[in-house]
Amino acid sequence: MSPKASAQYILKLNTRKVLKFIRDNPSISRAEISRRTGLSAPTVSRIVDDLIEDGLVEEIGVGSSNGGRRPNLLRFCPDNNFIIGIDLGTTNIYGVLANLEAEILAEEKIPTRVEEGFKAVMDRTIDVIEKLRGHLEKKQKHLNGVGMAVAGLINKKRNIVEFSPNFHWHEADILGYLGQRLDVPVCFDNVTRVMALGELFYGVGRKYKNFICVNVGYGIGAGIIVNGQPLLGTHGMSGEFGHITLEKDSKIQCYCGNFGCLEALSSGNGIARAARLELESGARSILLDMCQGNLEQLTAEMVANAAKQGDALAWNVFHRAAEYLGIGISALINLFNPEAIVLGGGVTQAGDILFDTVRSTVKARALSKISREVEILPATFGQKAAVMGAVSLIMQKVLNLEYKKSEKLKEHSYFSLSADKES
Numbered sequence: 511m512s513p514k515a516s517a518q519y520i521l522k523l524n525t526r527k528v529l530k531f532i533r534d535n536p537s538i539s540r541a542e543i544s545r546r547t548g549l550s551a552p553t554v555s556r557i558v559d560d561l562i563e564d565g566l567v568e569e570i571g572v573g574s575s576n577g578g579r580r581p582n583l584l585r586f587c588p589d590n591n592f593i594i595g596i597d598l599g600t601t602n603i604y605g606v607l608a609n610l611e612a613e614i615l616a617e618e619k620i621p622t623r624v625e626e627g628f629k630a631v632m633d634r635t636i637d638v639i640e641k642l643r644g645h646l647e648k649k650q651k652h653l654n655g656v657g658m659a660v661a662g663l664i665n666k667k668r669n670i671v672e673f674s675p676n677f678h679w680h681e682a683d684i685l686g687y688l689g690q691r692l693d694v695p696v697c698f699d700n701v702t703r704v705m706a707l708g709e710l711f712y713g714v715g716r717k718y719k720n721f722i723c724v725n726v727g728y729g730i731g732a733g734i735i736v737n738g739q740p741l742l743g744t745h746g747m748s749g750e751f752g753h754i755t756l757e758k759d760s761k762i763q764c765y766c767g768n769f770g771c772l773e774a775l776s777s778g779n780g781i782a783r784a785a786r787l788e789l790e791s792g793a794r795s796i797l798l799d800m801c802q803g804n805l806e807q808l809t810a811e812m813v814a815n816a817a818k819q820g821d822a823l824a825w826n827v828f829h830r831a832a833e834y835l836g837i838g839i840s841a842l843i844n845l846f847n848p849e850a851i852v853l854g855g856g857v858t859q860a861g862d863i864l865f866d867t868v869r870s871t872v873k874a875r876a877l878s879k880i881s882r883e884v885e886i887l888p889a890t891f892g893q894k895a896a897v898m899g900a901v902s903l904i905m906q907k908v909l910n911l912e913y914k915k916s917e918k919l920k921e922h923s924y925f926s927l928s929a930d931k932e933s
Contacts (some may be wrong), residue, residue, distance in 0.1 A: 521557075522911055524549055528557045529909060532567055532586050539581035558584060565590040565652070566610075566908070588613070591908065592649070594642050594694075595900035596635060596658040597701075600624050600676045600728065603631075605638040606894075607645050608901050610908060612712045616645040624677055631677070632687045639692065657903030658698035659705070659896040660684065661729065666699075666746020675765040676728060697903050701725060701896050703740055703749055705854050705889065706733025707906065708899030710740075713890030718849040722842055723889070724751065726835065726864075727855035729765075730773045734846065751842070752777065756834055776835040778810035778857045785813045785827045795823040814860035832864050836871025843876045843884055854889030 524547075531543050544554045561567040568587040572580040588610030597604040600622055607616040618638045622631055639656055646653060662674025662682075671682040688696050699707075706723035709715050715735065723733040730752030734741040741748050752773030753766050760770030762780070774780050785797055786805045797816050801808045816824030839851055858864060869886050876884075889895040 524553065525557050525560070525911055526909065528554060529561060529566065529586075529911075532558075532561070532584055533909070535585075537570060537583040537585050539583055541581055543584075586610070590649075590652055592646060592653045593901045593904040593908075594639055594653065594656040595897045595904075596638065596656060597896040597900060598622070598631075598635060598658055598660050598698075599896075600661070603635055603638050604897055605642050606897050606901065607642040610905060612708075612898055612901050612905075616642055618642055628677070628679055628682055629687065632684065636688065636691055639694075643694075653694055654908055655695035655697065655904040656688075656692070657704070657900040658684070658696065659701040659900045660698050661701045663750070664698070664700045664746055666742055668745075672747075695904075695907075697907070698900075699746075699903060700731065700733075700749065701899070702731030702751075703733040703742075704899035704903060705895045706735050706852075706899070707740060707902040708895060709852055709890055710735055710738065711902040711905050712898060714850055714852055714887060720846070721848050721850040721852060722846060723852045723854060724835075724839065724842075725855040725895075726777065726853060726857040728777060728779050730777050730835075730838075730855075732842065736846070751838065754838060754841070756837060772834060772838045776831040776838070776857075778855075781810040781813050781827060781831045781857065782808050784831065785824065788823055788827065793823050796821045797824055810857055811859070814857075814863060817863055818860075828860070828863060829867055832867035833871050835864075836868040837875055839868060839886070840872050840876035840881070843872065843881045847880050848884060850885040850887055852887050852889055854892075854895040856893075858888060859893070 527547050528543055528549070531546060532538060540551065540554050540558055543549070544551045558567060562569070566587055567584055569582050570585050571583055591610050593608050593610065595606050595608060602619050603622050604619045605617070606614045608614050618641045620634055620638060622634065624631065643650065643653065660671060660674070661676040662671040662679065665672045669685050671679050671684060673680055674682065684698055685696060702723060702725035705725055709721070709723055714721060715738070719735065719738040721735050725731045732749045732751035734749055753764065753768065753771050755768065755770050756772050756775060757770030760774070762774045763769050764771035764774035786808050789795060789797060789805055795816065796819065797808060797812055800812045800816060813824045813828050817828040843851065853865070853868070865886065865888070872881055872886065891898045
């Protein structure tokens with residue numbers, strides 16, 4: 511690495527460090543940043559000036575003095591930079607315009623219409639993005655990017671959706687299609703890992719740095735956060751929690767082609783299918799009235815509601831699914847020793863009937879010395895968990911300075927390894 515490149519690299523690391531300290535504190539002075547980071551006062555001042563120019567930091571007045579001049583206080587400034595988050599679901603394309611603290615400023619939702627194919631879904635996604643951009647009016651240049659949460663097996667090395675059973679996509683090039691039609695950066699990732707990222711930046715991640723987000727919806731996945739960083743795996747395909755085998759002799763086939771997967775047993779689709787099979791065999795249940803005799807319309811939500819009303823069939827189906835989920839989560843806890851498990855997705859809207867069973871199963875099956883302090887929590891943002899995670903995809907790039915609008919960081923060369931130490 512050339513001396514100039516080395517200086518630019520050190521500058522970027524130091525700027526990330528300063529920006530993180532400012533974001534993590536309601537107010538902080540340049541002197542305090544210098545003291546806590548080990549960076550020199552001139553270095554901190556130059557970095558802060560650049561961050562103020564970029565609109566990420568602002569001065570908010572003066573603080574108290576212990577002698578000498580009263581320091582100017584700084585804070586993270588989320589209100590003049592914007593992000594669009596897209597939850598690309600099989601039913602709806604839901605998008606939000608948010609500031610850097612994930613405060614929603616505008617929302618758009620339209621039907622996905624998966625049956626129309628990949629290009630039609632992408633065109634409808636563009637429609638949502640453009641409607642949200644319209645709310646910015648003259649502040650278009652303050653849009654830092656578009657983040658997307660997508661269900662499917664994402665190859666991070668190739669930046670494609672290798673396979674999505676929800677959308678019936680193979681080798682889907684989202685960036686290739688959107689990149690030709692949008693003049694703003696776009697990034698996407700698997701919906702569950704994106705949900706975990708949302709928790710990291712805006713939810714439980716402010717308290718925990720080692721946790722696992724489990725998404726229980728149409729399918730099941732896990733987003734694993736280790737020491738404040740998402741675990742990606744070799745090709746970015748980690749977290750396929752729904753495809754661990756829990757019943758080796760099961761006759762229930764998963765969409766992946768295997769039998770006895772957790773997803774086939776405990777997902778929303780799996781719960782509805784299990785209830786449907788019971789009813790087709792002649793069992794009696796209020797579920798028949800709920801779906802008006804049309805078993806194809808039966809949903810996991812109906813099963814949960816019937817179980818809460820005391821319906822025996824529904825209770826047995828839902829309880830069994832929740833037990834399997836608890837067994838799978840017990841394995842995650844034993845493997846990763848997390849501080850918390852965060853449960854999100856449509857099935858978790860069932861509430862206590864799910865969480866009570868999962869918690870009791872974990873207590874019975876996970877190693878007590880590992881699991882006794884693990885909290886099992888609902889997702890911070892409920893049904894908005896995926897879209898908040900999509901916002902976090904861009905926020906991650908903002909904090910890593912990958913979005914930079916100005917070129918000043920590239921021009922400065924006043925840092926060296928000997929001048930400022932890394933912490």
